[in-house]
Amino acid sequence: MSAAPPAPPRPPAKTRKAPVGTLYRGREGMWSWVAHRVTGVAIFFFLLVHVLDTSLVRLSPQDYNDVIGTYKNPIMGLGEAGLVAAIVFHAFNGIRIILVDFWAKGPKYQRVMLWVVIGLFFVTMAGFLPRHLMHVFGGE
């Protein structure tokens, strides 16, 4: 990091945007950390339910098909799209975290890498969403 430029005179407290008394200023580093936590928790709770519903195959084919059948509606289909979006972000941002930790230049490029993560996220979702929505909303 280079030396900070001389600070401009602070505007009066009322017009200042950043919260006072914190080092976090809502920049890319903080928001990617927040998003990583939120998506992680969401995926974890889905995983608990997903193992329980899949376990119904042990009960009987009818019970499994009945429960999975209730999932096959547009609302659940959109939920699945959201789940995949959360997984894709968490996965790519996880790789970014690993690069920040282990790649010598990782910390320097963490901000650029977040935009790469967001770009890859949109490319992946552009590949997944049309096909998935076709399965969910398309006719037989």
Add this chain to the structure above:
Amino acid sequence: MTTIADPKAPRPPRARPSRLTTRGNTELYGWVFMRASGVILLVLIFGHLFVNLVAGEGVKAIDFGFVAGKWASPLWQVWDLLMLWLAMIHGTNGVRTIINDYASRDGLRLALKGLLYFAFLVVVVLGTLVIFTFDPCPTDAPLDLLPSFCTA
């Protein structure tokens, strides 16, 4: 006069916990595990999502016959078992970190983590048992619900 503390300033002295909360290198191993399992999970979960949601007929095609057909192959048994264990340890460790960060009352933190470890145990044991004791061709089920390799 500055409005925020100098980031390099020494931490103000804080009341020490009455006992050591970690010993040895367990937190380091946890940190390494999150990164190693994360890379493996990326491959396992992207493969899982592709085969179940994108290839073939997508979500619409998922039923007992689909699952039984997959688990007839040892590849998918090992794949799903690995995914179950790695994802549950990775997720439980992540939620444990979040509980440690936000639940500052001792009793609450202990209760939440107890609940978390209980859920971990139930889901991992149940999932593992299902993968290994699963019968793709139960004799009392109608044949049209079963995978094509089942014969009456």
